[in-house]
Amino acid sequence: MNAKTSPSAGNTWRNLPAAQQPEYPDPEALRAVIADLETYPPLVFAGECDQLRARMGAVARGEAFLLQGGDCAETFDAVSADQIRNKLKTLLQMGAVLTYAASVPVVKVGRIAGQYSKPRSKPTETRDGVTLPSYRGDAVNGFEFTEAARVPDPERLKRMYHASAATLNLVRAFTTGGYADLRQVHAWNQDFVKSSPSGQRYEQLAREIDNALNFMRACGADPEEFKTVEFYSSHEALLLDYEAALTRVDSRTGQLYDVSAHMLWIGERTRQLDHAHIEFASKIRNPIGVKLGPTTTAEEALQYIERLDPDREPGRLTFIVRMGADKIRDRLPELVEKVTASGATVAWVTDPMHGNTFEAASGHKTRRFDDVLDEVKGFFEVHKALGTHPGGIHVELTGDDVTECVGGGDEIFVDDLHQRYETACDPRLNRSQSLDLAFLVAEMYRNQ
Numbered sequence: 310m311n312a313k314t315s316p317s318a319g320n321t322w323r324n325l326p327a328a329q330q331p332e333y334p335d336p337e338a339l340r341a342v343i344a345d346l347e348t349y350p351p352l353v354f355a356g357e358c359d360q361l362r363a364r365m366g367a368v369a370r371g372e373a374f375l376l377q378g379g380d381c382a383e384t385f386d387a388v389s390a391d392q393i394r395n396k397l398k399t400l401l402q403m404g405a406v407l408t409y410a411a412s413v414p415v416v417k418v419g420r421i422a423g424q425y426s427k428p429r430s431k432p433t434e435t436r437d438g439v440t441l442p443s444y445r446g447d448a449v450n451g452f453e454f455t456e457a458a459r460v461p462d463p464e465r466l467k468r469m470y471h472a473s474a475a476t477l478n479l480v481r482a483f484t485t486g487g488y489a490d491l492r493q494v495h496a497w498n499q500d501f502v503k504s505s506p507s508g509q510r511y512e513q514l515a516r517e518i519d520n521a522l523n524f525m526r527a528c529g530a531d532p533e534e535f536k537t538v539e540f541y542s543s544h545e546a547l548l549l550d551y552e553a554a555l556t557r558v559d560s561r562t563g564q565l566y567d568v569s570a571h572m573l574w575i576g577e578r579t580r581q582l583d584h585a586h587i588e589f590a591s592k593i594r595n596p597i598g599v600k601l602g603p604t605t606t607a608e609e610a611l612q613y614i615e616r617l618d619p620d621r622e623p624g625r626l627t628f629i630v631r632m633g634a635d636k637i638r639d640r641l642p643e644l645v646e647k648v649t650a651s652g653a654t655v656a657w658v659t660d661p662m663h664g665n666t667f668e669a670a671s672g673h674k675t676r677r678f679d680d681v682l683d684e685v686k687g688f689f690e691v692h693k694a695l696g697t698h699p700g701g702i703h704v705e706l707t708g709d710d711v712t713e714c715v716g717g718g719d720e721i722f723v724d725d726l727h728q729r730y731e732t733a734c735d736p737r738l739n740r741s742q743s744l745d746l747a748f749l750v751a752e753m754y755r756n757q
């Protein structure tokens with residue numbers, strides 16, 4: 310990967326089949342949008358992608374833990390200060406819990422500032438006898454169930470860019486401008502503490518952190534590292550026209566980087582080895598994730614390593630396992646064993662959301678908190694048995710008090726789902742469920 314790369318190397322995916330791509334009615338309009346996007350400034354700096362790759366290297370070697378989370382599908386309407394702050398606050402609280410209670414450095418990555426497109430199981434959706442194209446995320450078409458809204462519109466790719474830029478700008482302001490200072494550890498909880506058991510548990514932990522900080526200050530130590538937080542962006546690299554338009558040759562290294570986000574992942578529905586998404590990912594230097602569903606074979610896992618991590622560089626490749634609570638204990642061991650035996654050092658991360666979705670009688674797509682937890686437990690058990698490192702969690706969450714997943718300490722019942730069911734696609738953990746999960750994962754990590 311050290312030789313300088315020509316910009317055209319980023320185009321080799323174009324000759325290959327690409328699943329889940331929108332069918333735009335006017336290809337000329339798409340071309341015009343892409344030509345504009347190609348002139349837009351990068352959203353992230355390639356050097357930051359290198360830094361995250363180094364952090365992920367620590368995860369892969371067992372020296373750090375990845376916390377990756379955010380919306381299933383970001384929407385343009387939700388680009389507001391409140392919603393971005395609530396999401397960030399939840400991730401910061403989870404990060405504090407994991408760092409303190411599990412005593413491990415936590416690498417924080419949002420599913421944020423770019424998660425605007427969705428692969429779908431079915432190309433169409435039918436309601437009351439009317440069939441329309443499925444909603445594929447705000448970057449592609451509208452959520453509203455009308456014929457006009459569901460037509461893919463390339464102008465939405467520009468809105469995706471601008472929504473990502475605005476979100477990232479605010480995230481950078483919060484994480485470096487004082488809001489994420491560890492001395493704010495109580496403030497992140499203020500609107501939450503009285504109403505929820507996980508908020509109260511967090512408050513206790515925040516008091517302990519505060520005491521530790523006061524002690525350090527009294528000893529004359531007030532490290533700069535506590536005043537800001539390293540926070541990275543990520544999304545699924547689904548819409549290849551958009552990702553390619555934001556792929557640039559880095560002037561420092563001569564290598565290609567997709568500067569739409571720090572980390573990109575390839576989803577379960579687009580990870581075919583001979584298709585365009587893997588080819589695209591093989592050409593960029595960003596840290597890459599690949600989702601591994603229950604049908605993944607060990608041979609496939611080894612081929613992802615060949616294609617995406619030929620230099621065997623810890624931090625380059627993360628396997629995000631999403632098998633389902635009922636399958637992980639059966640399917641994961643062979644993958645981990647064979648990958649470890651091959652000598653590759655990948656990061657293993659659990660996504661306990663996508664294998665555990667079901668439809669409630671009310672018609673809401675939902676997930677049980679207990680299934681989510683059980684998949685994480687299975688993930689830890691497998692790694693414990695094999696002596697390998699459970700490297701992190703990848704979750705769909707929001708900072709708002711939605712009612713989309715059932716269970717949790719502040720229990721949500723199936724009959725509550727309709728109260729605040731706001732997701733544009735899959736059900737997310739709310740803030741209380743996210744904190745519950747962080748405490749339970751910290752315990753598992755400690756016991757590992």
Ligand SMILES: O=C[C@H](O)[C@H](O)COP(=O)(O)O
Nearest residue numbers: 381427428429430431734735
């Ligand atoms: O978030 C992941 C997928 O886009 C989602 O699970 C697909 O949902 P669907 O099965 O309703 O299409």
Ligand SMILES: C=C(OP(=O)(O)O)C(=O)O
Nearest residue numbers: 428576577578600631663
């Ligand atoms: C679509 C997603 O997951 P998967 O590819 O694992 O189904 C996702 O994480 O948004």
